[in-house]
Amino acid sequence: MTRKTKLMLNSASSLIYQMITIVCGFILPRFFLSFYGSAVNGLISSITQFLGFISLAECGVGAVVQSALYKPLANNDMQEVSKIMKSADRFFKRIAYILLAYIAILMVFYPLITLKSFDYFFTLVLIFVISISSFVQYYLGMTYRLLLNADQLGFIQYSIHSAALILNTVSCILLMKAGTSIQIVKLTTSLIFLIQPLLLAAIAKRKYKIDHKIQYAEEPIKQKWNGLAQHIATVVLGNTDTVVLTFLSTLENVSIYAVYHLVVNGVKQIVVSMTNGMQAMLGNMLAKNETDELNRSFSHIEWFLHTLVTLVFSVAAVLIVPFVRVYTTNISDANYIVPAFAYLITIAQASYCLRLPYNIMVLAAGHYKQTQWSAIIEATINIVVSVVLVFNFGLIGVAIGTLAAMAYRTIYLAWYLSRSILYRPLKHFLKHILTDTICVVLLFGLVKLFSAFFTMGQISYAAWIILAVKVGCAALLSNIAVNAFLYKREVSDAVKKMRHKI
Known part of the structure; x- marks a missing residue:
């Protein structure tokens, strides 16, 4: 596959993904309002805002990792690619532990703020199921996502993300019409989004021979x-x-x-x-x-x-x-x-x-x-x-x-x-x-x-x-x-x- 073909696929799939994101972003909140009311919709928005910290916590290192991968991928130097992947994986695992602690603190203290409107356990469970979705999207298999992007194969993840968004929107609407609780709806979202990084990891592992046991003396991500x-x-x-x-x-x-x-x-x-x-x-x-x-x-x-x-x-x-x-x-x-x-x-x-x-x-x-x-x-x-x-x-x-x-x-x-x-x-x-x-x-x-x-x-x-x-x-x-x-x-x-x- 030529570079121009990859560019066209990446640009087209990214644009389609962006449009699907916008459309689904308008549809679901409207259904949340209709089936659960403004208070629950506001609670979801507030929790999502607090969990938005997760998406920022990769600290810009993702872009640096991607840049570091260009040369070894171009030279087919899988040893250097393996070093970069191992270093990146270590960094993101440390961030993941910090974020798990942040989510635990949020689950303990945030429900106290909303006690006047919602039961403590109701809010705690909601935070838990929403956090699964936020967490897995950013930190389960992130290194593989960066590797595919660096190798001009971003269209793979955009296609998977687009399909997941459509599946999630349809599933949530059907569940709401069936009368299920908001926790079940959000848990379904988390499980659907859990499939994305697993698929990306499976595709990347099959395409690239990464040596996860490789050792390095000098930091490969400068x-x-x-x-x-x-x-x-x-x-x-x-x-x-x-x-x-x-x-x-x-x-x-x-x-x-x-x-x-x-x-x-x-x-x-x-x-x-x-x-x-x-x-x-x-x-x-x-x-x-x-x-x-x-x-x-x-x-x-x-x-x-x-x-x-x-x-x-x-x-x-x-x-x-x-x-x-x-x-x-x-x-x-x-x-x-x-x-x-x-x-x-x-x-x-x-x-x-x-x-x-x-x-x-x-x-x-x-x-x-x-x-x-x-x-x-x-x-x-x-x-x-x-x-x-x-x-x-x-x-x-x-x-x-x-x-x-x-x-x-x-x-x-x-x-x-x-x-x-x-x-x-x-x-x-x-x-x-x-x-x-x-x-x-x-x-x-x-x-x-x-x-x-x-x-x-x-x-x-x-x-x-x-x-x-x-x-x-x-x-x-x-x-x-x-x-x-x-x-x-x-x-x-x-x-x-x-x-x-x-």
Whole structure:
């Protein structure tokens, strides 16, 4: 199987998995509300939030492990692969013991908080069955999942995850309709998700000859702590806005932020899902010193992602306020129509996505130590600017902080790539940014010039969908026109590939 075939499979399966996740994420909570009520649904959400610590506790080491595997896999050096796998397995087992202790403490003390609403044993059992699902997904067979990803076989796990999500959704709905308790429903979820890591482990063990008894004198995973530093900075960056608004603003502003973030984060996740598999492919080329092929592939990926991000986020910028207007109909306890904030938070998340090709290349090269300070500076900028501006500007101040931080690191990563990895002129990045800006300005100009055409006839989802189709077509045409002028070769290659596939 070629690298391009693997990339296509990884990107397609990741996108399908992301879409299934979104759909199932909307369906199940609705059934929980219908069959068990808001109190139980709130309890599930709260417990899941507390157990969310489990997904963060791998401390960014997973990405470092994956990067360390590229070269030995490319060279078919199974001895080095075995050393990395053994080191990673030891690390994750230590983390697993810590998490088991955390779950035990949670089971003892958390039910005391909800005694007014739920029996102690009711909550304790619920925590136990939900924790099984959270725990096995992240720590049972994680090393095998990382190994498959590093070998550009991520589509295997995405396919298994997608099937598990669909099976879980159907099973939970059937059990709820049969009148079973919430504990049985959640236990079923845990058992279904338990199958995923077992399958992945079985597939990996059959494909790779890992020596689990191998000994090593020198640590094979060099940058564990650098991965941890970047991971902490990323977590801080992702949570700063909500924390700052909670402590220094109002809960109404937190609610407004959450609604807009729901939209832009959904768009971001879809874009990110399309990059899965690219890092492993580039890492493989880098490990094999295929410099010319690496530069060509990176240039295509860079153009594709800039074009995609500009297209979807320019559309999101136009549609986000009309969507929120429909979404918050009949809600009058806060003013959810904040266009300036909407534009800023959309540009901030677009900036994050524009860094993806450069960040992917940095991670593929394993340059965690070299770039860790940029991650720390990014998080610091977000905190400082947000805290300073939130008092006078509220939501807008926080959005400016996020935009400033993300714009800084995007520019830094593009600069670092040109200086330390691919050694290409920074003008390539600047030309892309100029192209992106022209596309956005052109779309907003069309929307402003033909404002009567780009207006919702009424406040409804149907009217919003019609508007979305109009804006989407306008954005697509403007992007094609601009790129056909500034990136003739890339557009020509894309058209040829589409013709060939058709």
